[in-house]
């Protein structure tokens with residue numbers, strides 16, 4: 001089994017129907033919930049999590065968005081979890097994804113390129129870093 005980090009972002013968490021729908025998709029697609037944490041990111045936590053994007057034109061917008069309400073983070077497990085979860089998400093840019101992948105989570109519930117409702121780790125190294133960020137007590141070995 002592989003582990004990945006999923007984030008249900010503030011826009012998704014403010015829509016009970018959408019959040020339930022995503023939960024059902026996670027279960028239907030054979031993922032196990034390993035850990036779940038509900039939290040509200042501070043500005044410095046969001047800036048740290050998205051540190052690689054510092055200086056980009058959308059950075060402030062991204063941090064403002066990610067701190068605008070509660071989020072839910074999950075450690076998800078299944079075989080090939082990183083790739084499988086990103087396939088369920090759809091591509092980052094919602095304005096294209098709504099047409100190209102309308103059945104993906106972002107295609108269905110994403111609002112804009114920034115407010116794209118969900119996150120998934122993009123590699124094993126990133127998954128490790130992100131799981132450690134939200135679940136520092138979780139022993140990933």
Ligand code: ATP
Nearest residue numbers: 053058062091092113114115116118119120121122
């Ligand atoms: P995530 O990391 O959330 O899964 P991603 O890996 O598909 O998304 P990244 O390139 O890591 O995309 O960007 C992180 C987040 O920054 C995106 O999810 C989105 O909220 C925001 N973002 C990325 N690119 C843009 C853009 N061109 N315009 C506006 N917001 C963007």
